[in-house]
Amino acid sequence: MxxxxxxxxxxxxxxxxxxxxxxxxxxxxxxxxxPDFRGPQGVWTRNPAAEKLSTIQNYLADAEVRKAAWRSRLDNPAWTAQxxxxxxxxxxxxxxxxxxxxxxxxxxxxxxxxxxxxxxxxxxxGTIRRTMCWRCGERRPMEETLARLRAGEEDPACLACGGILKSDTISFGQQLxxxxxxxxxxxxxxxxxxxxxxxxxxxxxxxxxxxxxxxxxxxxxxxxxxxxxxxxxxxxxxxxxxxxxxxxxxxx
Structure with a gap:
């Protein structure tokens, strides 16, 4: 055919x-x-270590992983994509x-x-355009937190309760x-x-x-x-x- x-x-x-x-x-x-993740030129195909940033256990346990994840969010191509x-x-x-x-x-x-x-x-x-607090569950526009990063914060905490913030997406190891x-x-x-x-x-x-x-x-x-x-x-x-x-x- x-x-x-x-x-x-x-x-x-x-x-x-x-x-x-x-x-x-x-x-x-x-x-x-x-870029996709698993294709021939995918993010994780080319750099398997990048997958660590998307694993919830590593993210919650290690401030350095969170800082690296936030740095990568600042440059995410989604912000300019059409x-x-x-x-x-x-x-x-x-x-x-x-x-x-x-x-x-x-x-x-x-x-x-x-x-x-x-x-x-x-x-x-989920969506990368919101943050969520792992402790209290509050959700806010991602741009608010990105502005805090540009102002010098490396691992911004929840403004409501001080808990760990992440993008409102499903990480590896996180329940759907x-x-x-x-x-x-x-x-x-x-x-x-x-x-x-x-x-x-x-x-x-x-x-x-x-x-x-x-x-x-x-x-x-x-x-x-x-x-x-x-x-x-x-x-x-x-x-x-x-x-x-x-x-x-x-x-x-």
């Missing part, structure tokens, strides 16, 4: 669908200048009344910034929010078409949305530049540049 016939087939499926659920991973944001064609294609899918839910493993909020309704976006790994995962899985079970976009589909429980949707009768389309762990479950594989493929299938 040619690439053009695969694209046309997926377009037809989307046209006929009533409840499209998109599951997005880091691959959709690479065109916006945000939504790309892939993000905008999913906005168009929502505008057409097709998008039932958008489950994302990303923490950059580029879906909302592109124009997707926040109530449709399910952030299973059960209500958020339940919502994501319910959405997958309700889909008549699941688009898995830019994810290696290796991280559970979120990757389990793919077989769950398949078992519930949905067609599964995987859109990715590289092979994934669940290619054999796909009704159609679209392999290539996400910023080109998504507009081709989503824009009416």
């Amino acid at each position: 040619t690439a053009s016939s695969s694209v046309e087939r997926v377009r037809q499926w989307i046209d006929a669908a009533e409840r499209v659920v998109a599951l997005t991973g880091a691959g959709i944001s690479t065109d916006s200048g945000i 939504p790309n064609r892939g993000h905008r294609a999913l906005v168009e899918l929502e505008r057409r009344g097709k998008l039932h839910a958008l489950v994302t493993q990303n923490i950059d909020e580029l879906h909302q910034r592109a124009g997707n309704s926040p109530e449709r976006v399910i952030e299973v790994h 929010v059960p209500e958020v995962i339940d919502r994501a899985m319910r959405a997958a079970a309700e889909a008549d078409l699941l688009l898995a976009i830019g994810s290696t589909l290796q991280v559970y429980p979120v990757a389990g949305a793919v077989p769950l949707a398949k078992q519930a009768g949905a067609k599964v389309v995987i859109v990715n530049a590289e092979p994934t762990a669940m290619d054999e479950l796909a009704d159609e594989l679209l392999t290539g540049a996400i910023g080109e493929l998504l507009p081709a299938v989503c824009v009416g």
